[in-house]
Amino acid sequence: MKPISVGLVGLGTVAQGTLNVLANNREELARRIGREIQITHIGARSDRDGVDLSGIRVSRELMDVAEDPEIDVFVELIGGCDFARELIEVAIDSGKHVVTANKALVAEYGNDLFEKAQQKGVTIAFEASVAGGIPVIKTLREGLAANQISWLAGIINGTGNFILTEMRDKGRDFADVLKEAQVLGYAEADPTFDVEGIDAAHKLCILASIAFGIPLNFDAVYRQGISTIDLMDLDYAEELGYRIKHLGIARRTAEGVEMRVHPTLISETQLLANVNGVMNAIQIHGDAVGSTLLYGPGAGSLPTASAVVADLIDVARALTVDLTNRVPHLAFQPTHLDDVSILPIIETLCPFYVRLSVRDEVGVLALITRTLADHGVSLESVIQKDGVEGEPVALILLTHTVRERDVLSALAKIEQQIFVVGKTVVLRCEMLGDTV
Amino acid sequence: MKPISVGLVGLGTVAQGTLNVLANNREELARRIGREIQITHIGARSDRDGVDLSGIRVSRELMDVAEDPEIDVFVELIGGCDFARELIEVAIDSGKHVVTANKALVAEYGNDLFEKAQQKGVTIAFEASVAGGIPVIKTLREGLAANQISWLAGIINGTGNFILTEMRDKGRDFADVLKEAQVLGYAEADPTFDVEGIDAAHKLCILASIAFGIPLNFDAVYRQGISTIDLMDLDYAEELGYRIKHLGIARRTAEGVEMRVHPTLISETQLLANVNGVMNAIQIHGDAVGSTLLYGPGAGSLPTASAVVADLIDVARALTVDLTNRVPHLAFQPTHLDDVSILPIIETLCPFYVRLSVRDEVGVLALITRTLADHGVSLESVIQKDGVEGEPVALILLTHTVRERDVLSALAKIEQQIFVVGKTVVLRCEMLGDTV
Numbered sequence: 102m103k104p105i106s107v108g109l110v111g112l113g114t115v116a117q118g119t120l121n122v123l124a125n126n127r128e129e130l131a132r133r134i135g136r137e138i139q140i141t142h143i144g145a146r147s148d149r150d151g152v153d154l155s156g157i158r159v160s161r162e163l164m165d166v167a168e169d170p171e172i173d174v175f176v177e178l179i180g181g182c183d184f185a186r187e188l189i190e191v192a193i194d195s196g197k198h199v200v201t202a203n204k205a206l207v208a209e210y211g212n213d214l215f216e217k218a219q220q221k222g223v224t225i226a227f228e229a230s231v232a233g234g235i236p237v238i239k240t241l242r243e244g245l246a247a248n249q250i251s252w253l254a255g256i257i258n259g260t261g262n263f264i265l266t267e268m269r270d271k272g273r274d275f276a277d278v279l280k281e282a283q284v285l286g287y288a289e290a291d292p293t294f295d296v297e298g299i300d301a302a303h304k305l306c307i308l309a310s311i312a313f314g315i316p317l318n319f320d321a322v323y324r325q326g327i328s329t330i331d332l333m334d335l336d337y338a339e340e341l342g343y344r345i346k347h348l349g350i351a352r353r354t355a356e357g358v359e360m361r362v363h364p365t366l367i368s369e370t371q372l373l374a375n376v377n378g379v380m381n382a383i384q385i386h387g388d389a390v391g392s393t394l395l396y397g398p399g400a401g402s403l404p405t406a407s408a409v410v411a412d413l414i415d416v417a418r419a420l421t422v423d424l425t426n427r428v429p430h431l432a433f434q435p436t437h438l439d440d441v442s443i444l445p446i447i448e449t450l451c452p453f454y455v456r457l458s459v460r461d462e463v464g465v466l467a468l469i470t471r472t473l474a475d476h477g478v479s480l481e482s483v484i485q486k487d488g489v490e491g492e493p494v495a496l497i498l499l500t501h502t503v504r505e506r507d508v509l510s511a512l513a514k515i516e517q518q519i520f521v522v523g524k525t526v527v528l529r530c531e532m533l534g535d536t537v
Numbered sequence: 538m539k540p541i542s543v544g545l546v547g548l549g550t551v552a553q554g555t556l557n558v559l560a561n562n563r564e565e566l567a568r569r570i571g572r573e574i575q576i577t578h579i580g581a582r583s584d585r586d587g588v589d590l591s592g593i594r595v596s597r598e599l600m601d602v603a604e605d606p607e608i609d610v611f612v613e614l615i616g617g618c619d620f621a622r623e624l625i626e627v628a629i630d631s632g633k634h635v636v637t638a639n640k641a642l643v644a645e646y647g648n649d650l651f652e653k654a655q656q657k658g659v660t661i662a663f664e665a666s667v668a669g670g671i672p673v674i675k676t677l678r679e680g681l682a683a684n685q686i687s688w689l690a691g692i693i694n695g696t697g698n699f700i701l702t703e704m705r706d707k708g709r710d711f712a713d714v715l716k717e718a719q720v721l722g723y724a725e726a727d728p729t730f731d732v733e734g735i736d737a738a739h740k741l742c743i744l745a746s747i748a749f750g751i752p753l754n755f756d757a758v759y760r761q762g763i764s765t766i767d768l769m770d771l772d773y774a775e776e777l778g779y780r781i782k783h784l785g786i787a788r789r790t791a792e793g794v795e796m797r798v799h800p801t802l803i804s805e806t807q808l809l810a811n812v813n814g815v816m817n818a819i820q821i822h823g824d825a826v827g828s829t830l831l832y833g834p835g836a837g838s839l840p841t842a843s844a845v846v847a848d849l850i851d852v853a854r855a856l857t858v859d860l861t862n863r864v865p866h867l868a869f870q871p872t873h874l875d876d877v878s879i880l881p882i883i884e885t886l887c888p889f890y891v892r893l894s895v896r897d898e899v900g901v902l903a904l905i906t907r908t909l910a911d912h913g914v915s916l917e918s919v920i921q922k923d924g925v926e927g928e929p930v931a932l933i934l935l936t937h938t939v940r941e942r943d944v945l946s947a948l949a950k951i952e953q954q955i956f957v958v959g960k961t962v963v964l965r966c967e968m969l970g971d972t973v
């Protein structure tokens with residue numbers, strides 16, 4: 102069979118990984134798909150040391166690649182939204198299939214891009230946009246296609262997981278570990294995207310759409326970062342049998358869909374709690390399969406390239422498939438996406454971890470538990486830490502599953518009490534079980 | 538689009554699960570694939586209580602279903618090899634695609650069946666044959682298609698994992714837990730298939746073929762069961778920081794391919810070591826992606842049905858794909874399978890756990906370590922258990938990575954010594970790292 106001709110823009114980490122994988126596994130790939138994948142045109146504003154592009158046409162104008170009539174597939178690996186979007190639109194307009202690793206672009210502009218691709222009869226493949234080398238998009242769209250997905254929860258930002266793992270294992274504080282992560286190249290100079298959950302929110306938005314068949318809705322994802330996580334709370338959580346992970350959680354309920362990224366307590370017996378360092382993992386719950394989990398490297402040159410090249414293979418195979426029989430971009434037929442409401446965070450139903458700083462006085466615990474009970478909040482565990490005489494003590498509460506609104510109302514009332522002397526910490530827990 | 542018409546033989550657990558999934562998720566499935574999946578013909582020798590087959594043609598002669606010209610896809614869920622094979626051959630001959638959950642059939646007769654299907658231009662889908670609801674076949678064939686897979690290791694028999702988990706957690710012995718597993722329905726009256734590793738060997742054989750692009754070769758899989766595992770060794774392993782799991786392992790080396798099912802020590806920090814009860818998990822290592830892991834229920838009515846129905850969806854989508862662009866049965870083009878040699882178990886390179894029962898005499902340890910060293914076997918750890926005065930003591934050795942032949946030669950020599958007074962236990966370890 103005729104080789105598939107690929108144009109690629111970008112020459113960063115993932116692009117270099119893609120060139121390496123295609124070169125290293127050239128023969129094996131041909132054994133798999135019965136044809137060769139050839140990069141015939143690269144768009145890069147400048148050369149990179151050590152990257153051999155001999156035999157490949159190179160353009161300084163990236164748009165030349167998007168417009169090149171000789172290529173079958175356009176691979177976008179420049180990142181960012183504006184120019185990447187423009188390039189992809191031109192590629193689609195000229196009838197090319199597209200492969201991208203750009204999570205921000207898919208999460209924020211995917212609805213329009215997919216509609217455009219659909220009209221033109223081409224595919225946009227984006228496995229590499231979520232969780233690097235883990236084929237979670239294929240698993241949700243195809244492997245688990247028999248299921249109604251009820252929820253998924255994932256560690257989908259390696260930088261954040263590295264920081265929380267180091268804090269817990271070594272007792273180091275956030276700022277200290279962040280600095281190391283920056284030195285190691287895990288975190289950017291501006292770490293906001295990673296530690297404030299924006300990157301995870303992009304990925305969660307994509308996963309939720311594919312899991313539930315709903316349009317992409319990035320703005321509706323609730324976000325809370327890990328920069329304010331206190332070592333103390335990692336320790337108290339541990340005492341209760343929990344670990345704190347920065348999770349992206351999507352859940353379908355009778356009232357709508359939850360999409361939220363926040364630090365979360367999960368039982369130490371869960372596999373997710375044992376995913377350490379920069380690794381990613383996503384637990385998916387479907388009505389037929391029950392709970393499954395996928396684990397692997399969520400970033401990096403070669404792992405992400407693994408997903409880019411898998412997409413290239415899929416696209417090569419789908420060249421002859423009629424449009425109606427292709428796997429739809431968001432797993433469900435575009436005419437049958439379900440525009441359900443996204444629930445405000447205050448409607449979340451889960452157990453809560455609460456740390457109150459109170460004066461060590463008689464009757465304090467009684468008053469607190471009474472106030473919580475008045476708001477329908479019952480407790481699973483209470484830990485009171487003995488403090489220094491005359492100093493405030495930490496009171497750690499773990500509630501049963503309750504609605505966030507009720508916990509916050511009760512706490513607002515409790516915080517008016519004179520014996521509450523410091524900041525109250527509230528964190529959500531997830532049971533990750535068959536039911537909420 | 539016209540509904541896809543499915544004929545199904547069998548009315549056991551998985552068949553009932555398949556009917557349930559198709560009924561429960563009918564609307565959602567249509568939203569996904571843009572057409573309905575209709576079971577139009579069922580072959581079952583007798584009715585089953587509580588199974589509603591109204592509106593479906595039912596035949597007592599299963600061959601009537603395989604021959605039915607009205608169906609697009611033939612689903613084989615009767616198990617066993619002889620008749621199942623005959624039915625599938627007839628279905629293929631009459632141009633039908635096939636979906637099966639039959640691991641023994643695929644492992645033992647897959648080469649011929651796939652060749653026949655290829656000739657007739659139809660597909661045999663068999664995701665449900667390995668690890669129930671975990672889409673591991675799709676992941677290997679498609680999700681990780683960019684990779685050269687170097688090894689995979691899996692807990693692929695839930696019964697065995699349940700038994701080992703209970704033995705470790707509760708200190709119960711093998712026979713005791715097996716009896717409970719039979720009562721719970723996890724183990725058959727004749728447990729040989731599960732506990733002696735035959736079931737796992739069927740699955741491993743399939744996974745290895747897909748991972749490496751080699752013909753199915755069930756007879757070449759080395760098998761060692763768990764029925765002789767002693768509680769004592771679970772404890773000693775734990776002391777060394779390891780757990781014993783019944784793993785299926787396939788590895789590609791420069792000399793050939795290893796395929797082996799046996800009890801294995803793995804570090805307690807590995808995710809695989811923390812897969813408990815009846816759950817399955819497969820760790821896969823590829824040159825681009827690094828290490829990934831898939832976890833989920835490896836058996837059961839609905840989880841296995843999840844895989845059967847996912848295959849039906851894939852087949853429905855592939856109806857219009859030309860043969861050359863389909864995903865090949867064994868992941869690689871049938872003309873490009875690589876008939877490499879399967880290595881004898883004695884060539885295995887790994888660390889070994891050895892428990893010797895010896896008299897507590899001066900110089901014993903020195904003589905043992907000297908003999909091992911003479912055979913090129915060096916030690917990572919030694920534990921000597923203090924025994925009762927005059928009684929033999931247990932000597933636990935953990936070797937560095939060495940060749941099995943060398944360990945066995947050394948032990949044969951050591952066992953000739955008069956101070957060795959009991960059975961020697963030898964178990965393989967796996968590091969599950971980037972290198973052996």
